[in-house]
Amino acid sequence: MTTMRAASPRLGTFMFAAALCASVFACGRDWESSLSKGARAYREGRKDEGLALMEEAVVRGSSSAILDAPRAEGDAVLYRKSKAGIEIMHPLEMTLKGVPDVDAIACSPDTGITAIVRGSDLALFGPGGKFISADELPASKERERRARALAWVNDTPVLFADGKLYRYSPNSRAFTPLLPKEAFLPPYGDSSYRAAFTAGGGVLFLTVGLGGQYNLSAIAIEKDTLVFKNKPVSSSRIMPFQDRLYYIAGTAGAWLLAVYSFETKAVKELASFGDLVDVTLLTRGVLYETREGNFYADYAQPAAGVSVPFSFRPRGISGKLIVIEYGNSVVLADEKRFLELLGLAWKELPLVFAAGVPAKK
Numbered sequence: 001m002t003t004m005r006a007a008s009p010r011l012g013t014f015m016f017a018a019a020l021c022a023s024v025f026a027c028g029r030d031w032e033s034s035l036s037k038g039a040r041a042y043r044e045g046r047k048d049e050g051l052a053l054m055e056e057a058v059v060r061g062s063s064s065a066i067l068d069a070p071r072a073e074g075d076a077v078l079y080r081k082s083k084a085g086i087e088i089m090h091p092l093e094m095t096l097k098g099v100p101d102v103d104a105i106a107c108s109p110d111t112g113i114t115a116i117v118r119g120s121d122l123a124l125f126g127p128g129g130k131f132i133s134a135d136e137l138p139a140s141k142e143r144e145r146r147a148r149a150l151a152w153v154n155d156t157p158v159l160f161a162d163g164k165l166y167r168y169s170p171n172s173r174a175f176t177p178l179l180p181k182e183a184f185l186p187p188y189g190d191s192s193y194r195a196a197f198t199a200g201g202g203v204l205f206l207t208v209g210l211g212g213q214y215n216l217s218a219i220a221i222e223k224d225t226l227v228f229k230n231k232p233v234s235s236s237r238i239m240p241f242q243d244r245l246y247y248i249a250g251t252a253g254a255w256l257l258a259v260y261s262f263e264t265k266a267v268k269e270l271a272s273f274g275d276l277v278d279v280t281l282l283t284r285g286v287l288y289e290t291r292e293g294n295f296y297a298d299y300a301q302p303a304a305g306v307s308v309p310f311s312f313r314p315r316g317i318s319g320k321l322i323v324i325e326y327g328n329s330v331v332l333a334d335e336k337r338f339l340e341l342l343g344l345a346w347k348e349l350p351l352v353f354a355a356g357v358p359a360k361k
Helices: 013-019 031-043 047-061 335-348
Strands: 063-067 078-081 085-090 094-097 104-108 113-118 121-125 131-136 147-153 156-161 164-169 174-178 194-200 203-210 213-220 225-233 244-251 254-261 267-273 278-281 285-290 293-298 304-308 313-318 321-326 329-334
Touching: 031 047, 031 335, 047 063, 047 321, 047 329, 047 335, 063 085, 085 104, 094 113, 113 147, 113 156, 121 156, 147 203, 156 194, 156 203, 225 244, 244 267, 244 278, 278 313, 285 313, 304 335, 321 335, 329 335
Parallel strands: 104 147, 147 194
Antiparallel strands: 063 329, 078 085, 085 094, 104 113, 113 121, 121 131, 147 156, 156 164, 164 174, 194 203, 203 213, 213 225, 244 254, 254 267, 278 285, 285 293, 293 304, 313 321, 321 329
16 A cells, blocks of 8 residues: 655656547637646746646536536536526436425436435436326335435336435335345444445445445345445445446545455555645545645555645546535546546656645645
8 A cells, every 4th residue: 555645757557648639628729728728827937827728628628518607516417506407417408396495306318207305205207307206205204205316227226215225116116125134234323423435346336424434335236146245435426347347445635546446355455645735636646635736646555646726626536537625616527538638747747747745644
């Protein structure tokens, strides 16, 4: 395991994408030239102006969509609350008229259907926000029945509510328990917690918890079997692959980037963070924020972290896109293009992007 530190000014695995400059994203402007212009302004002493130009080139140049103010809520599903109802902006576009709020929401791009839970009901809406149906949630022992997570799996909504998992059939309008003998609760036993689903590699992952203390469980959805249950993790943001899972572990002052092998069940600690404000796990590496600023590290070389001297804030993944808060907007950025442009920025000003001190063990 390595302690996260600043990168030396050399090309590593992070930089291989910098040579791949062709892109279909934000094609109306030469963002590589904007990077060079910003770097030139920085070297001439106009540092704030230069970094602002470079930040715009990296973020807007990798964008597949820009959601203007007011800022959208959510991560996997991005939406805004308005007088008309819930305005869904990604991955589908529709307005759920007359719906003021939701407890959980999930969209199926394949069917164009959105599932929501609000209060005691699960409701479905079709393309254009057309209401389809609403049914009461399964009986609960809790005084407040509140679903805490929704996901679409094989055109079927999967619901997490009150520690239990259910499948909902849109045809029969019935709930069927999934792993009925199992209960999924946070590590501290408090009823106040959050939950989130992540799907990947034929596995549905469920995190339950709050404030750096989560239990992570993995369900092989085709077989209705547990891969593992209640694995301690420190963030609901994970990155699964067919053979491995990247996640954050540890405690305050001693956070860890770790990878779990599904075949060997072994855990390898890749790097440590002494300070961690927020983190977004990508397919190639990790974007993380400390009190010192923003950084990026490649999974292949986690010790060679790169300082990112920009003010944007990554806040997770929506489908295959990075969700980035940029000013008052939310930008959906293509990961490959984002890392290409970030690599070019690093090449323009290597000492600036190597400056700062990433988290220490």
